[in-house]
Amino acid sequence: MASPNSYKLSCSIPGHEMDVRGLSAAFFPDGAFVSVSRDRTGRVWVPNASPDRGFTEMHCMTGHQNFVSCVCIIAPSDTYPRGLIATGGNDHNICVFTLDQPQPLFTLKGHKNTVCTLSSGKFGTLLSGSWDTTAKVWLNEKCMMTLQGHTAAVWAVVILPEQGLMLSGSADKTIKLWKAGRCEKTFTGHEDCVRGLAVVSDMEFFSCSNDTSIRRWLVTGECVQVYYSHTNYIYSLAVFPNGQDFVSTGEDRTLRIWKQGECQQTIRLPAQSVWCCCILPNGDIAVGASDGLIRVFTEVEDRMASPQDLQAFEDELSKTTIDPKTGDLGDIKMEDLPGRDHLDEPGNRDGQTRLIKEGQKVEAYQWSVADSRWMKIGDVVGGSNQQTSKKVNYEGKEYDFVFTIDINEGGPSMKLPYNVTDDPWLTAHNFLQKNELSPMFLDQVANFIIENTKGHTLGAAPPSAADPFTGKATGSTSAIGGGAYSSAASRQTSTNIYFPKTDGVTFEQANATQIMAKLRELNGGAPGEYRLSEEVLGSLEKLLVSVCDPCASEQPTTEQISLLWKTSHWPEDIVFPVLDILRLAVRHPQVNESLCGGDADDGVALCNHLLSLMKPQARPANQMLALRTLCNCFSGWRGRALLLAQREAVLSRAADLCSVCNKNIHIALATLVLNYAGSLHGQPDLEAKAQCLSVASAALESVQDKEAVFRLLVALGTTVASDQTAQDLAKSLGVTSQIAKYTSVTDPAKVGECCQLVLKELQ
Incomplete structure (x- = not known):
């Protein structure tokens, strides 16, 4: 009789015509799971009624144009109470299915190569990884963001249950931790491709690799344990509900069951590649392999296969052939091998392998602790006593x-x-x-x-080998900085006066006399080719007066605008007073139209110039003034249109300044995000809103100034207000837990009040 803690075959499930590459337990029906295969199909399997063992195919899904490589289940929602099934394939697509029809409900397109891994999170979020080296975040049929940073195929992704954190593992040997679309940490330690990831808790996860190791990590970066037992590539991991024990499968033909940090049981399969595994709701283990079969293993005696089926499985295993190059048998010299009597001695650990000489053959046996005996696992071919193939x-x-x-x-x-x-x-x-x-x-x-290549098997790669594809802004007079918000402490948070804020927030304050004095001072020491004549200085001064004084009789001239644009390209160490004039000038309708879109190329040139001044290594004064100029561009319809068209580049560059320790830069950055959020409010562009959420979330990790925090909270509130999809995305990115700490802020009161209102939107 089997020991109470050992797993035995429960059933073998035929149906797929080629390798089974992915498995996932389903929410519906009870006890069901889903498989996908290189035969281009996905199948839903439901358990047979007791006392019958086994599973019956309930549903077959088609829609991919080539092999299907991964699957995950999207949790039930009000719209889809039985959940959805997502599959990724070699056709670069992700197909999403219901249980009601064989064809996809919808198809997600965007990856440029095979989609080889999927993970689902809260609120319908889907994370995908691809051979194209990227991971993508999807919500409601749209790609919300692309995670870029790996240099080779992304083989594994998972969404952690809390904090809005995501993980990706790659053929570049690294694991990356992502928050709100930005890489927060890179984990190194594996010596070959990372092939699988599995969640332990919101603070821990497992990884497995072609280097034959499994690692347990803290999200803070520490590798707390390394597990060795596999002798070849490890492809998949699945964690039991207790969060401690787990199973793994790999290229060494095995399923291994790990308990209390040790490999407690090794189950060999009569297939070269054991590609995938999942834990079923009743604690049984399903595995998929290269022979097209799904096998289910159980430790519950009532669910174990009949003695006849168990013997048939063992007989099938004994007839397989094993090439020593698979890594765990070593070099074989037949003359040194013992005979059958060597099997009279018991093994000392589960899965231990012994080779014996039987006539002119070499046979491999594995010790089974469960049965207290040696089980034949195959005949060995290709030893050193046989002819070696030439390279x-x-x-x-x-x-x-x-x-x-x-x-x-x-x-x-x-x-x-x-x-x-x-x-x-x-x-x-x-x-x-x-x-x-x-x-x-x-x-x-x-x-x-x-x-x-039949008869030749995939062996452990040399250490250097890899898979083929491893290959408050000072002086702001905007209403948001004061005025209506200055006496916020006396109000109740039930009245939302903060968001949505759809009119642009600008930087208005200026002292024209001081600006011109600084410009003249720097002009005196400017290199000869940049030095301005008194006539040019006079023109710039007239322009400054005309854009600062709403009652000015003179309007900016084309010549003045041209001089301003030319002078804004002064050397970076002296250009900041000119940028201050530019910041003020773009608020004027005439200047806004001329520089931001009188000619399409002019607008792009302005945008690119400001972005060049915002590079992380640039001067802080220029970074701040360039950000303020971009904010002020929103005051005109031409500027708003320009910045919406250039949104991806502008917000990406702005996000790079999150870590700069400068209060005024942070306030300007927060204002820019807020202006984008206001322009996008009520619009269907979810990808743009996702970027706003991502940058706001990233900024909140670094920003300390309360005015900047307040503006970011208003930006978040404006983005999610009356938009369920944006709310779901914000929650999936962990925004709720990220901002909760601001609810008790009372100085200024507007921070705490606004935070409470944002959280109310996200309930």
Whole structure:
């Protein structure tokens, strides 16, 4: 009889015609799970009625144009009370299905290569990772943001349950922690591709890698434990509800069950690649493998397979062939191997392997603690006593095979190098891209590789190898800074006077006399080619007076505007008084129209010039004045249109200044985000709103000044007001927990009041 804590086969589920690449437990029906395969389908499996063991296919989903590589379940909502199923494929798409029809409810397009990992979060958020080196955040059929920073394929993603944190693992050997679209931390330690991630809690997670290790991390950056037992690539992880025990699968043909930090049980499968696993609601384990079968394992005796089926599984396992190059058998010298009597001695750990000589064959056995016996796991081929295949040199490198491929009849043939350590599908994809061939040939080329390398298995890569694809602003007189908000302490938070704020907030205060005095002082020491004549200085002074005095009789002239634009390109160490004039001038309708859009190229040139002054290494005074100028551009319809068109570049550059320790820069940055939020209020552009939320959230991590915090809170409130989708996205980014600390701020009272109102919107 099996020991009470050991897992045994419960059932084998046929149905897929090719590798099973992804598994996920479903919310509905009870006990169901979903699988996806290289056969281009996804399938929903429901448990048979007791006492029958096994599962029955309830639903088959089609829609991908090529193999399906990953799956996740989107939690039930009011709209979809049974949840949704998301699948990612080699066709670069994500298909989202209901349980009511075989075709997708909708398809998410945006990745430029295979979507190989998916994770769902609260409020319908979906996170995807791709061979195109990016991860993307999706909500309600739209891409909200793209996470860029990895230098190779993103093999694994997960959304942590709290704090709006997301993780991505990559073939570049790193794991990145993301918050509101920005990389907060990079975890290093793995020595090869990171292939899987699994959540332990809101503060901990597991990772697995081609380097044969599993690591446990704190989100603060520390690796707290490393687990070794696998002898080849590890592809997937799944954590039991207790948050401590877990299971893993990999290229060494095994499912391994880890309890109390140790590998307690090793289950070998008669398939080379055990691609995926998931924990079912009843605690059973489902695994998918390269032979197209799904196998379910249980530790509950009533759900274990019949003795006949258990024996059939063991017989199938004993008939497999094992190549020592898979890494766990070592170099074999038949003359040194013991005979069958070696199996009379018990093993000392579950999964221990012994080789014996049986006639002219080498057999491999594995110790089963559950059964207290040695189980045959296959016949060994390819030992050192057998002929070793010779390497083939191609383009200066050695390969196990170099195939000649003829795609087009009569056309030139092409060479396809291949090592047994490579994934045939990735190799095929790389070959097609290199030779600019249609992806429609992927299956044909991959199957050709598989057929012509039978008997050769994927071995542990040398240490240097990798997968083929691893390859308050001072002086502001805006109403938001004072006036109506100055006596906020006496009001009740039930009256929202703060947001949505849709009119632009500008930086108005100026002392024209001081500005011109500074300009003349710096002009006196300017390099000869930049020195201004008294006539030019006089023109700039007239322009400054005309834009600062609303009662001025003279209007800015075309010549004055042209001089201002030219002078704004002074050397960076002396240009700031000119930027102050520019900041004030763009509020004037005539200047706003001329510089921001009289000619489309003029507007882009202004924007690019200001962005160049905002580089992180630029002078703080220039950074601040460039930000203020952008804020003031919102005072005219031309400027507003320009900045909405250039939104992605402007907010991205502004976000780079979050970490600058400068109060005035932070206030200007917060004001810019607020002006964007106001311009987007009531608009359907969710991607733009997502960027506003992302930058505001990132800024709140660094900003200390209460005026800047207040403006960011107003920006958040304006973005989410009366917009359920934006509210859901803000909650998924962790904004609620991020701003909660401001609810008790009473100096100034407007910060605490506004924060409470934002949180009320996000309830």
